[in-house]
Amino acid sequence: MGYTITEKILLKHTKLKSIHPGEFIDAKVDLCLGNDITAPIAIEEFERLGAKKVFDKKKVVLVPDHFAPAKDMASANQCKRLATFSKQYEIKHYFEVGKMGVEHALLPEIGLVLPGELIIGADSHTCTYGALGAFSTGVGSTDLAAAMVTGEVWLKVPESMKFIFHGKLGKWVGGKDLILHTIGDIGVDGARYRAMEFCGEVIEKLPMEDRLTMCNMAIEAGGKNGIIAPDKITADYIRSIKNKAKPGIGKVYASDKDAKYHSVREYDCRKIEPLVACPSLPSNVKPVRALKDVTIDQVVIGSCTNGRISDLRIAAKILKGKKVKHGVRLIVIPATQKIYMDAVNEGLARIFIDAGGVFSTPTCGPCLGGHMGILAAGERAISTTNRNFVGRMGDPTSEVYLSNPAVAAASAVKGRIAHPEEVR
């Protein structure tokens, strides 16, 4: 019996000769990651363990991005703990404000993630890097502490689900719509404990940034990891980065023809239109055209899900020469400093500001109700982020609708949920 790509990568990171779903393994990690919310607890556990050093100074990554630039004194202290720890243990990949970006946009952008690697992060959206053909999954702070010391993590080998995307993408449909469609189909626990493998002719043509968006939200279906087999798009993406510390394009794995899957689902992408996940679960998915009566108070374009340059380009295309509806707040947050600079150089920042939006420094900020756009009681937002749980962006009585950047931008102009065609 053959292996899936997920099983192959996991096996390569153990001393075992074979591997099967359901088995518990101790696996070597190529990278472990924490942020200003999760790393402070990991640091406390690291110290409780009495460790004197990290297993590899180049394989620990600390990014203060959630409440940074520090939103209050308590958050400043948490960020400071990352800085102090990084200095004390000579962590190579610590990113101070000015260099930091939203972690899951930052790491692929600077070439810290390669195909075939095994990455854990104390952040649930660590599953993003599966887009590059790596096994990558979210864990807790204690896991991060243990990995920083031992270089290993315990894992249960997941069963794999295969999702085949046929046909062709419609206009204004992107990776966000494909993953919302998938979550809407299988539910928020439809892939619980399992690997989600995305393939098919649509995926083979899908740009890397859309692939990152798809794998990013695997967790929203309960998935352990999302993964896409590396191909020319992957190789071209990695070659364009030129990280001298990590030359090459990594190890390319693909699922065997006789690999065993928990289930296989096939979608005809010609039938998928721009979608919105309504409150209060990412699986509560409806087509945009069914929601045109829903008025909004705020629009957020950003996050590890849709804060990349291609997302900002799409939003700017809609907003060019238009104005944000009076009484609506538009908050655009490029996910990294490079994206920020590119957006300035390409004239996108001007388009957002001319439209009446704000253009902010990188941060996770409002996505998790941290800062930079918290919702008041009863307010409603449409956002390119990943979660719309009760109270996610602020007051427990506020509401969040999730969409792609084109729909979010069109909605900012109309002051209600709108299809991009209504604005163009």
Add this chain to the structure above:
Amino acid sequence: MAYRGKAHRFGDDINTDEIIPARYLNTTNKEDLAKHCMEDADKNFAKNVKAGDVIVAGKNFGCGSSREHAPISIKAAGVSCVIADSFARIFFRNCINIGLPIIESKEASEKIGPGDTLEVDTVAGKVRNITKKETYKIEKYPPFMQKIIKMGGLINSLRRG
């Protein structure tokens, strides 16, 4: 281990944003986190919960963010264990790693009502519902996890291991 307490009922897909909202994640202090435990699912929970009480929920408990503050706040609030039809995976491993007992049982999740008095015995593998005079059998953890639990969590198991 055996625990006794009253059941606090919750539904499906209780996520970590409801268990401990991000507005309280600028601290790692266990007592401060306990004060806001389950706040966006039941704002009176932290006030009403008593040491030994049990959270009983539907499917996919603990979905969403990886924040370990969620099980930490539950444990620090005095909750002895969490029973659910199913758990989200990061929450599940966080509980194992910090030593918060969790029990996956469809039967217990369906039959236990709010306020029922429960006796949970993880060694004997059963939950007794004193109020309803029922007993639910529970599965034992796989040996790999039992080892971590027995050692008192992942960090302790590494210290002794």
